[in-house]
Amino acid sequence: MTARRSLELVCPAGTPAGLRAAVDAGAHAVYCGFRDETNARNFPGLNFDRAEMREGIAYAHARGARVLVALNTFMRVGAIETWTRAVDDAVAAGADALILADIGLIAYARDAHPRQRLHLSVQAAAATPEAIAFYRDRFGIARVVLPRVLTLDEIARLTAAAAPCETEVFVFGGMCVMAEGRCLLSSYATGKSPNQNGVCSPPSHVAYREENGALTATLGGFTIEQFGRGEPAGYPTLCKGRFAANGATSHLFEDPVSLNALELLPRLAEIGVSGLKIEGRQRGRAYVAAVVRAFRGALDALAQGRAPDAGALRALTEGQADTTGAYRKAWR
Amino acid sequence: MQLTLGPVLFNWPTEAWQDFYARIADEADVDRVIVGEVVCSKRMPFRDHAIAAVLERLARAGKEVVYATLALPTLPRETRAIREAIEAGYPVEANDIATVHLLAGAPHVVGPYLNIYNEAALAAHAALGATRVCLSPELPLAAIEGLAARAGAVALEVFAFGRAPLALSARCYHARAHGLPKDACQFVCERDADGMDVATVTGQPFLAVNGIQTLGHGVTAAIRQVDALRAAGVDALRLSPQSCDMVAVARVFRGLAEARIDAAAAEAALAALPLPGPLGDGYLRGLPGARRLQDAE
Structure with a gap:
């Protein structure tokens, strides 16, 4: 000790x-x-x-x-x-x-x-x-x-x-903007969660796709973030993504x-x-x-x-x- | 197998909320109704005066009633509200470990917000007074079967209908999406009876926001698993209120529970309702929770 x-x-x-x-x-x-x-x-x-x-x-x-x-x-x-x-x-x-x-x-x-x-x-x-x-x-x-x-x-x-x-x-x-240990967002998109699997937004379910000069980052097939040409591409952690709600697009849950x-x-x-x-x-x-x-x-x-x-x-x-x-x- | 109507998670106007429970009391074929604010303490003053009458009316109609409590208490007044719910004398549903502490061993129901993933956690909660546990919507059928085989005297419930609750936060996303601070939210959550839809920037429907709570966009529908759940010894199916006709939803699940209708008929009946999203059972199949009934994998 x-x-x-x-x-x-x-x-x-x-x-x-x-x-x-x-x-x-x-x-x-x-x-x-x-x-x-x-x-x-x-x-x-x-x-x-x-x-x-x-x-x-x-x-x-x-x-x-x-x-x-x-x-x-x-x-x-x-x-x-x-x-x-x-x-x-x-x-x-x-x-x-x-x-x-x-x-x-x-x-x-x-x-x-x-x-x-x-x-x-x-x-x-x-x-x-x-x-x-x-x-x-x-x-x-x-x-x-x-x-x-x-x-x-x-x-x-x-x-x-x-x-x-x-x-x-x-x-x-x-x-972590959500109450930790009580968040199922990752498994909703990927089937893997912190509680059951010890992972959140796991790399195995991340994909990057380039279209018209923009880079789209997806998690379990859901778009989490898009990056313009020359913009640094971050990791698509679900709750740090940009989403559309109430007629506007924003980092709804938490800014990155x-x-x-x-x-x-x-x-x-x-x-x-x-x-x-x-x-x-x-x-x-x-x-x-x-x-x-x-x-x-x-x-x-x-x-x-x-x-x-x-x-x-x-x-x-x-x-x-x-x-x-x-x-x-x-x-x- | 029994049917439990879970608490209304959304901020329905008080009158609509009272009318909903009046109709449930008169018409809905459910065994148990859970009533009370789970998501946001700021909504409570609007309905506090009416809740005893609602519980009494449901009880007179022969329903077992349970008083639901907050899932994420943080302020002293929120803990006080939980104490008052316990002191009201109805059976209580605990949705946070603080509530389990305040119940001090008294028999109670555990809602889907506590982490009970295994037989040891279930036994620990049983020792603390839990007589009925609604499991996390995240659990696959195999895990539910494993828990049911080891549940002892605890009655297990499975989240069978409604938008699945996925996360809680200290931050209010309804207020944030409207550019308002949480403390001056103007109760904008009242505008979305099924939660506010959240889509990806490429237009995919994804989630739904209900104040400090995030839910799935899809509507959980444990249709094809009912036979297996019954065989496993699951005690009840939990139906989580959406703005569609919940009397009709209860009728469908009663038919399934009693094996009077098959999954295809149940799916057709539910799909005919004005649901806020597609029917899904991904979690039960061990897949991403967002998977729809028709998705292969």
Whole structure:
């Protein structure tokens, strides 16, 4: 076991090399998953086999960083051993915490490993004091990862109500505009969903078609976005697409922007948030290392009473546009 | 096999909403009616005063009544509304885990918004007081059969008719599409009795928006699966109200449930109604949810 800090920078580790890069760049903790359907980033070429998990945890622990193992998909009926075995293996490998979403798996982990620290995944969408109390009081959840759709005031209220359960918030990376873990948009278009398959808008169902100089990006045959000649073509994530409604075409659900809450770190520290999560297990090592270094630098500056440099990460955000999301109450 | 009429998800004008339930009480052959606002707390003041009368009238007509609660409570007043629904004394349908917490073990119904994908989750909810669970519309028939075989005393319901609820958000897309802030939405969602159609930029019908909720454009119709669902031991089919004649929809599904009519007759009868989108059963077949009845794969 490695000690927790008051403001822990929790960083993505999509691969063993990514884990080492994040730890070397200054991550206080990394989160990662097994190479199967038990985690919500079940993409080809990502994740850890059992031996890699043990080695990754040893590498992190030797450098004072914690490892949180995400087992945050929903178990398939009649095949729950795939998930319960993953829980057992993560505990045996020395995971500092398990990040879980399925109430059945949480119940199993609590019974089978009473001393194991459990975190509630954002995929469980606990966004009220009552929902957090439910998981804290019944299952001893030690930390809850909050949805990306809350305002700072709501985060403050939830953090106060959750104690002694800790809160963790996303500070950088992809935005999920829908209540996480309760969104079936991906499976409506493709048959594959985060809950059942650990994927959202999967590459296997993406196609690009060029017509009259415009590039059309489709998902499961549905047009998600069109790009003009010379316009940079983004990935067609369903909820970031352009659609027609009420006689107009717009980014109806969410603009194709990335979350960057770097400038909000002082306020998040004041609120008493425990974990600051960087999204992006599917991202490259260089990207992750750059983001981790910037946030670690900002946290160190904050600890010394200096203001973080808010623009430090702008070049790394999707479509070169970033947002503080709902945190500033822009959605009311 | 029983029929459950799910809650009206859309913002129908209060009078139309009351008339709808009066007709359901008098004419609809359904066993159970779930009444209450699931999507947006701002709509509640318009109907709060009428809901007890609606529940009483349905109960007098011999329907089992259940009080539905919000699927995405975020504000303290929304949690208060859930408490009040619980205290009203009717059986309650929980659509968020906060509601399960507030029910504190009392027997209740679980709606399709909680994630129950496997026997362990089902057992956990049964231990918390769930006596009836409407499964997620995302589940394929094979998973439903697997759950039904392991459901124990919990009655299972399958989402059998209506636009499938797909997502919830803190943001109101009806307001956003009309260029209005959520806090000054002018209740524009009232204009779309079946939700606001959302098409792709190349003109494909795709989704529907209902305030903070997103649904499929197509209309789920578990027609061809009814025999298999009955054989699996599924307790009830859930019919989700659209603006078409729901008494007629209930008649079709009663015929299917009692094996008095076949799938082709049921499909023809439903297709004759003014539906907001094509009939589909993709999810039940393990395909993308948008797949229509006639689509091969």
